[in-house]
Amino acid sequence: MRSVAALLIFAASSLAYSITGPNNITGWTTSGPNSITWTRVSTDPSNFTIVLDSHQGDPTSQQVLATGVDGSEGSMTVSPPSGGWVAGTGNRVNFVKDGGILAQSSPFNITAN
Numbered sequence: 001m002r003s004v005a006a007l008l009i010f011a012a013s014s015l016a017y018s019i020t021g022p023n024n025i026t027g028w029t030t031s032g033p034n035s036i037t038w039t040r041v042s043t044d045p046s047n048f049t050i051v052l053d054s055h056q057g058d059p060t061s062q063q064v065l066a067t068g069v070d071g072s073e074g075s076m077t078v079s080p081p082s083g084g085w086v087a088g089t090g091n092r093v094n095f096v097k098d099g100g101i102l103a104q105s106s107p108f109n110i111t112a113n
């Protein structure tokens with residue numbers, strides 16, 4: 001646990017919300033459960049909306065996964081959107097607040113299983 005704590009302290013010293021998972025190594029699966037982890041600094045907004053962007057730039061492919069998320073939690077497990085998880089590449093998780101993007105994950109795969 002000690003190395004994890006050290007990592008979190010190091011990450012938190014960088015600017016603002018940073019989504020540490022999912023990423024291009026962990027990815028998500030269609031069966032889940034799928035979780036999101038992040039770090040924040042004290043000046044970040046206290047809450048935000050989590051949006052899954054499954055095709056970069058296409059507004060119709062954006063699905064809200066959670067609203068009013070408490071940023072101090074640092075992680076949460078998200079339920080699948082109404083259509084379920086769809087396998088594919090190039091997915092991103094965005095933290096959105098007042099129409100602006102606070103943070104964006106690196107692109108990741110959702111793998112069928």
Ligand SMILES: *[C@@H]1O[C@H](CO)[C@@H](O)[C@H](O)[C@H]1NC(C)=O
Pocket residue numbers: 024025106
């Ligand atoms: C995964 O993401 C990291 C950080 O963004 C990047 O350096 C690395 O090249 C990526 N790997 C692949 C296989 O895309």
Ligand SMILES: *[C@@H]1O[C@H](CO)[C@@H](O)[C@H](O)[C@H]1NC(C)=O
Pocket residue numbers: 024025027089109
């Ligand atoms: C994501 O899926 C693409 C296409 O199937 C594959 O080339 C790539 O290696 C996958 N990335 C990871 C991290 O599994």
Ligand SMILES: *[C@@H]1O[C@H](CO)[C@@H](O)[C@H](O)[C@H]1NC(C)=O
Pocket residue numbers: 045046047068
């Ligand atoms: C969410 O953040 C806003 C400021 O960005 C604040 O006014 C509001 O009280 C927060 N809501 C909750 C439930 O913490």
